[in-house]
Amino acid sequence: MNIALIAHDKKKSDMIEFTIAYTHILEKHQLYATGTTGSKIAEATNMDIHRFQSGPLGGDQQIGAMIAQNDMDVVIFFRDPLTAQPHEPDVSALMRLCDVYQIPLATNLGAAEIVVRALEHGDFQWREIVKGK
Numbered sequence: 303m304n305i306a307l308i309a310h311d312k313k314k315s316d317m318i319e320f321t322i323a324y325t326h327i328l329e330k331h332q333l334y335a336t337g338t339t340g341s342k343i344a345e346a347t348n349m350d351i352h353r354f355q356s357g358p359l360g361g362d363q364q365i366g367a368m369i370a371q372n373d374m375d376v377v378i379f380f381r382d383p384l385t386a387q388p389h390e391p392d393v394s395a396l397m398r399l400c401d402v403y404q405i406p407l408a409t410n411l412g413a414a415e416i417v418v419r420a421l422e423h424g425d426f427q428w429r430e431i432v433k434g435k
């Protein structure tokens with residue numbers, strides 16, 4: 303599965319803890335991230351992770367482009383609901399595309415726990431069918 307990992311600044315510690323706790327599951331997949339989130343995950347876990355631009359510089363849009371091409375299977379996006387983001391339109395666009403393409407989107411730790419356990423159980427095989435692989 304292709305998995306996107308994204309976290310706003312105040313949620314980056316959640317993302318680090320999450321990726322450390324679930325490295326044994328996540329490392330079996332292709333991981334993508336926005337720039338700063340990706341650096342921090344790689345540093346904390348040593349996992350291979352493709353890094354796009356930082357979110358405010360277009361990273362959310364690059365991940366959105368993968369969704370639009372049906373190349374992203376899961377998005378884990380720990381967004382900060384209490385801080386205004388300069389690139390809010392990009393954040394909304396990314397989440398909107400998840401809904402357009404029926405891509406599972408976890409926006410907080412509670413939902414991400416469920417998603418990662420489903421990944422472990424192979425519950426995302428329907429994505430292979432959707433992608434025609």
Ligand SMILES: O=C(CO)COP(=O)(O)O
Pocket residue numbers: 308309310311335336337338339340355356357358361362393
């Ligand atoms: O802003 C972000 C998502 O909207 C995250 O970007 P960074 O991972 O580069 O901090």
